[in-house]
Amino acid sequence: MSEQERRTRRERLSKLRAEGVDPYPARVGPRERIAAVRAAHDAKDAAALDAERPRAAVTGRLLALRSFGKLAFLVLREDGSEIQASVQPAELEPRQRELFEALDVGDFLRVEGRVWRTRKGELTVAAERLELLAKSMRPLPEKWHGLQDVELRFRQRYLDLLVNEDARRVALLRSRAVSAMRAFLDQHGFLEVETPVLQPLYGGAAARPFVTHHNAYDQDLYLRISDELYLKRLVIGGLDRVYEIGHNFRNEGVSRKHNPEFTMMECYQAYADFRDMMDLVQGLFQFVVPRVTGGTRVKFQGQEIEFGGEWPRLSMRDAVLERTGLDVFDSDHERGLARLLLERGVPRPPTWGVLVDTVFSEFVEPTLVQPTFITHHPVEISPLAKRAPENPRLVERFEVFVAGMELGNAFSELNDPDDQRARFEAARLEAAAGDEEAHPMDEDFLLALEHGMPPTGGLGVGVDRLVMVLADAPSLREVLLFPHMKPEQGG
Numbered sequence: 001m002s003e004q005e006r007r008t009r010r011e012r013l014s015k016l017r018a019e020g021v022d023p024y025p026a027r028v029g030p031r032e033r034i035a036a037v038r039a040a041h042d043a044k045d046a047a048a049l050d051a052e053r054p055r056a057a058v059t060g061r062l063l064a065l066r067s068f069g070k071l072a073f074l075v076l077r078e079d080g081s082e083i084q085a086s087v088q089p090a091e092l093e094p095r096q097r098e099l100f101e102a103l104d105v106g107d108f109l110r111v112e113g114r115v116w117r118t119r120k121g122e123l124t125v126a127a128e129r130l131e132l133l134a135k136s137m138r139p140l141p142e143k144w145h146g147l148q149d150v151e152l153r154f155r156q157r158y159l160d161l162l163v164n165e166d167a168r169r170v171a172l173l174r175s176r177a178v179s180a181m182r183a184f185l186d187q188h189g190f191l192e193v194e195t196p197v198l199q200p201l202y203g204g205a206a207a208r209p210f211v212t213h214h215n216a217y218d219q220d221l222y223l224r225i226s227d228e229l230y231l232k233r234l235v236i237g238g239l240d241r242v243y244e245i246g247h248n249f250r251n252e253g254v255s256r257k258h259n260p261e262f263t264m265m266e267c268y269q270a271y272a273d274f275r276d277m278m279d280l281v282q283g284l285f286q287f288v289v290p291r292v293t294g295g296t297r298v299k300f301q302g303q304e305i306e307f308g309g310e311w312p313r314l315s316m317r318d319a320v321l322e323r324t325g326l327d328v329f330d331s332d333h334e335r336g337l338a339r340l341l342l343e344r345g346v347p348r349p350p351t352w353g354v355l356v357d358t359v360f361s362e363f364v365e366p367t368l369v370q371p372t373f374i375t376h377h378p379v380e381i382s383p384l385a386k387r388a389p390e391n392p393r394l395v396e397r398f399e400v401f402v403a404g405m406e407l408g409n410a411f412s413e414l415n416d417p418d419d420q421r422a423r424f425e426a427a428r429l430e431a432a433a434g435d436e437e438a439h440p441m442d443e444d445f446l447l448a449l450e451h452g453m454p455p456t457g458g459l460g461v462g463v464d465r466l467v468m469v470l471a472d473a474p475s476l477r478e479v480l481l482f483p484h485m486k487p488e489q490g491g
Contacts, residue, residue: 009137012102019098023135029110031057035081046117056125057112058083062105080168084124085111099130106136154483170471170479173292177467178245180288181265190241190267195230197223204228206437207250223249227266229445235268236453243267256475257405260484263463272457274396277410278373281400281459282311292470300403300469303369313373316356319364328356353380368401383423383439385411403469410459417449
């Protein structure tokens with residue numbers, strides 16, 4: 001914004017105030033939504049409008065102002081809908097004419113008058129009365145494209161939404177997706193609840209937390225990394241089907257698939273196991289996707305993804321074997337898997353379970369484009385899941401992958417308090433050895449678990465990643481209205 005333009009807008013603002021015009025009035029007169037006016041009159045030709053002589057009062061932001069001497073045209077936008085208004089400055093009474101001459105693109109207006117159609121066929125409101133609703137002191141960007149503007153788009157999302165139609169499309173799509181998710185869970189008897197964001201002890205995932213301090217109690221608190229342990233407490237308390245859609249926080253890096261603040265849907269169902277949760281999440285996605293996109297097929301970054309039908313179910317062992325030819329249960333093959341990682345510059349992980357998970361992430365995960373369930377993870381990386389009866393080295397767990405990303409994670413929840421304590425103890429040793437993401441000991445949760453928790457299936461779905469796929473967005477930052485940004489230089 002040039003200094004001259006800043007001065008000009010300031011001068012117009014001062015002149016309006018000097019003339020007794022409030023540039024930021026507290027009240028808006030009677031009005032119709034632009035979308036409603038268009039719905040009522042878009043199908044009518046000029047002759048029909050001339051015969052009916054309908055009137056309308058509309059409000060919106062001034063996006064364009066074009067003067068043709070005796071006639072000027074304005075474009076107003078309200079909530080994604082636009083309409084043209086015409087002004088004959090010479091026909092306006094003096095105060096209205098002065099107001100018109102003080103307008104700038106970006107101002108908010110109320111326009112009242114007869115609805116007509118121009119020779120070019122454009123539906124138009126003939127402005128007989130103008131009201132300034134809010135003066136804009138900065139111009140709108142004329143163009144908002146190109147790599148040079150990517151950072152600014154996210155820092156000033158309000159401008160991005162104003163001038164980038166795709167940003168608005170993604171915002172609306174996200175809202176529909178979350179509403180559909182709620183509708184599905186409500187229909188299946190789940191109760192929406194809220195659990196603490198500030199927690200005296202974090203847990204429910206392997207991640208570094210954000211730490212804050214409560215002054216009144218002189219107590220360190222953590223922003224939650226997961227809703228899991230509180231939702232399980234509710235199941236213990238007799239709420240058999242619960243869910244929460246809310247923000248979690250993990251003190252980790254930023255990438256196209258990661259943001260320190262993100263939205264999760266977590267749900268827990270008593271008397272269910274991980275197989276029941278597979279059916280639930282497949283049904284959830286097959287309910288949400290058509291309501292957001294209109295069908296079961298979605299195009300994402302040049303790939304076509306089909307959410308319909310039955311999704312493949314593959315154990316992590318079989319998935320690694322299929323991709324590498326090596327069996328994670330064979331000690332000789334285990335050494336071969338470590339060599340594969342070294343060839344990619346990845347040092348050998350400290351335990352067998354982490355080795356299996358790392359090999360899977362490197363060699364298998366990127367290939368899982370169509371919705372796929374990967375089941376039976378190593379117990380070492382799943383401290384809250386029930387052991388698989390057929391193999392105590394594994395747990396009853398699955399992750400659902402789409403477009404090479406994990407979109408969901410679920411367990412047959414561990415409800416044996418002695419086994420849970422032993423897992424927490426093992427994690428405490430890992431933390432002492434330097435693992436900053438190891439799960440902490442949670443005596444309060446163990447106390448709750450000792451009162452008895454029924455067999456329970458739990459599920460978490462990454463809302464941001466799901467929307468990313470449905471919106472065909474290359475990065476999480478496109479689907480978060482206000483993504484976390486690196487501080488500006490000198491900021």
